[in-house]
Amino acid sequence: MLKFAAMMTATAPAVDTPSETESVLLQIRRKGARATPARIRVLLLLRAAPAALTHHEIEQALGDRMLDRVTLYRVLDWLVVRGLAHRSTDAQRAFRFSAAAAGEHGAHTHFRCDDCGRVFCLDSAPPAAPSLPAGFSLSRIEFDLRGRCAECARG
Amino acid sequence: MLKFAAMMTATAPAVDTPSETESVLLQIRRKGARATPARIRVLLLLRAAPAALTHHEIEQALGDRMLDRVTLYRVLDWLVVRGLAHRSTDAQRAFRFSAAAAGEHGAHTHFRCDDCGRVFCLDSAPPAAPSLPAGFSLSRIEFDLRGRCAECARG
DNA sequence: GTGGCAGGTGCAACCATGTTGCATCTGGAG
């Protein structure tokens, strides 16, 4: 599959404009935590990414000056716990991370490519939930479309 | 979480009535493969299960006379490839397996319990897909509801 | 500014889940 570095330069050449960095820094501080380079860089990456990324893709994208594997996991965990990022599992049973939208979307429509495994967030809202068996309580809805993304279909 | 052995006795005391066994045996033979005890036992289990099971839960349910770990993986793979079972990944990034319905459902509504991780197949059909970005092709739709199952909500 | 320390980072070892290679065994066709 396409390296994320390539995706980034193709779709978002300026990842850390001052305003973006500042916004991210504030977002982190507001959670009452230290704004470390690791958190800032990772969150900037996620916000600039066109799709949910795996741990590995993030490592790639950080290039040189790579974070420790474990630190990256911990940063991602932290982001998820604080609600700044979302985590889901892909078909290859690996976690994928994406930045949480400012407003936040309780429900979600995704497209997952069966070929490259990437996950794309679609705009359209999923439909209302059907009725559940007795005793079940609903907290979230996920609407997943599967198939091939434009890139893999072309190749 | 609830052990599958308990689930089974609670909900389906007679797992392998002659007719069920025969039906399963036929299903396997029709795929042009050998009807081995491993395949028969696993498929019977899946058909009797009220929810999608992990590899581990299936091992538990087989109790004594347990299959080799690898054999179980291979049996499950085989069932999936032949279309007799479905495979999905749960929130704990493990695979879950369920018997394919006789008629087969191309699209699917699931309920996943955030507590115990179990997956329940709901009857209601998911809604139609929204429009996709250019170049994307759709092969399957998954409608996932998250929350707590009746059992975990009660506990 | 600068000191101190809660909180963040890096390293090494570990765990869970799934896969591969290969020798041995067996269902079922003939």
Added chain:
DNA sequence: CTCCAGATGCAACATGGTTGCACCTGCCAC
């Protein structure tokens, strides 16, 4: 009953994620 393609079991490996612990550093108080 015999035979062998196909199924099984074992051991080793791969991948993705987690834990424990010593060391480092933002950032607040001063």
